[in-house]
Amino acid sequence: MAENTVKKIATRESYGNALVELGTRNPDVVVLDADLAEATKTGVFKKAFPDRHIDCGIAEGNMVGVAAGLATTGKIPFVSSFAMFAAGRAFEQVRNSVGYPHLNVKIGATHAGITVGEDGASHQCNEDIALMRTIPGMVVMCPADDVEAKAAVMAAAEYEGPVYLRFGRAACPVINDRPDYHFEIGKGTVVREGMDLTIVATGICVGNALEAAEMLAAEGVSAEVINICTIKPLDEDIIIKSAKKTGKIVTAEEHSVIGGLGSAVCDAVCKSYPVPVMKIGMQDVFGESGSAGALLEKYKLDGKGIYGQIKEFLENGLCTF
Structure with a gap:
């Protein structure tokens, strides 16, 4: 399929649309926002x-507290703000x-990672x-x-307990639009079979x-x-099964290589089946x-960048075929 024909949608858009569908299904779903309803796309729910829909103003910690109170009454609150504020500014309230x-509070964190773009390092939560x-x-x-964003929101609403949902500002290709797609919390998916890594x-x-895999x-x-x-x-089983087949792993995330997906994967393989791992992401730098x-x-987080880093990984003498 030609690149210009691939459907692209920002997952923050998916979040807003999924909330409306949820609201239609379940009257206990409530949405809280911190004066960013247009950007987080919760405005469609409003x-x-x-x-x-409750606009708590630019007071993210208070918003999380209000959501906690609503959850004790049987409501299903979705707290919404930029990732930098939902996870960063309100961390203490989310924790405590x-x-x-x-x-049973769900946190819908939009504008995560460097694809926030022109807003700069202060708003790019990695x-x-x-x-x-x-x-x-x-x-x-x-x-x-x-597709996956909508499914994740629906699954989060069904799950009893706290959930953090990470969404992006930039439009991204729809890759899961297929009849056999199935979503389950805690389960990964092999989207391309391979043998070498x-x-x-x-x-x-x-x-x-x-x-990158195509290249x-x-x-x-x-x-x-x-x-x-x-x-x-983390779905450790799917990762270990693949590691046993290929013998080497590369992780890729729009997030710091410290503490994110790469760290979780390293924990899993170190425990069960040690193999060489290279972590692609933000290398201990701000955006x-x-x-x-x-x-x-x-x-180097686009397709070409990931491809280039994998080539270096394969050619550095640690990993050979």
């Missing part, structure tokens, strides 16, 4: 259900008011997955496309990893690509202002 009592993984009992999900990716990097295939390298939406709990595409290219 329009459909104005009595179930939601995580510690294990309340630490949120690491932060949320450390909270006991917190489920952490980072969907790859529109395993690429474990999450979020926007799944589509980019598939691009590698042109050079005779068979890459298996695994889409991991649920980073916690900067620029277009989403330019930033992905600069930090």
